[in-house]
Amino acid sequence: MLGALDGGAAHGYEIARRIKATSEEALAVGEGLLYPALHSLERDGMIVAEWVPQEGKPNRKVYRLTDDGRGALAKKRKEWARFAAGVSAVLRPGASGA
């Protein structure tokens, strides 16, 4: 979710759409389950939210990354890159040396 918001502020539906599109539908969680996670991130200060008025429709809640969120995202990216490299190395044919 932090990665999805790195591309700019977005509301919940847009976040779900970005995750699905970017992952080429490999990651497709129940959209409703995004909101508890978004609220947790908001409480932790990773993201902030604001209600944006819309013409002819009810207000929409839009989320965006904070500086803390960007820092956490950068850290998670490094951790993931290290983890993925490790897994790829192990799974590479002939990696075990057997």
Place this chain on the structure above:
Amino acid sequence: MLRRTESSRPVVPPDGRVSHYLGQLEQELSRQLSKAEIQERLAEVDSHLRDGIEGRLELGLDLNSAEREAVQAFGSASAVALAILHTVNARLIALRLRLLATAYGALCAHFGVVLLLSSLGLLKEAGRSWGVILLAFYVGLLTKLACTSFRARRAAPVPLLSTGVIASLSLWVFFGFFWLNLWNYGGTGFQTRLIVSDSVRHMKEELTRPQGHLTATEDNLRAVSQAIADPVGNWASQLPWALGVGLSFAGLFTLVDGGFAALGGALNVRKRRASVV
């Protein structure tokens, strides 16, 4: 029925399947969240579903199919509610565990002070009575916190009042088994042992006075002998008092608990409204 805006995107009014879904979600969340918190969450879900329906309409689906798919993609109301309450409860459990630890620490400190003052002979009968009342308060508080933490963790639809009833019954059992009569010494209780030791001390004091009298001590010893003869009856006779104390404290805790929950909900809503553009 759809309306068109200047942007020519179809605007979906709340209807049928979406309203039904929001109603289900509201019912699930109403077990624990305040009205203000529920309304805010429902507004966000409503907005999400509208966007989902609009997106599917643009892809060429009819309204009925768009609504059905949007709701399906969002997930069942019970699953979404459970996920929301789980994150809320995790926060509440942490807070209540802190309160539990604080109450336990206060209980230990209280006992320590009472024992110290007793050993120095500074606590009279009235002081010991206050000690019992405060002990009842702590037992009721700890039981109430344990019940509400259990309820929060399980996200079970247990009404707030029932935790108060459980707390009061626990208090009565505590008084019955551990304080009044049924604790060791063949049916004599902790209070009985206190009365016996007090009576012996009074007798010593009275006998050293020029004109001592043992009336108060005789009354104490009579009560003790009755308790020893009929411990269950003596315990049962304390039931109205113990239940009254327990229910009073349990009612007070429930009121405070509900008050804090309402205050917390109101503060959360005010904080989020402050960020409105």
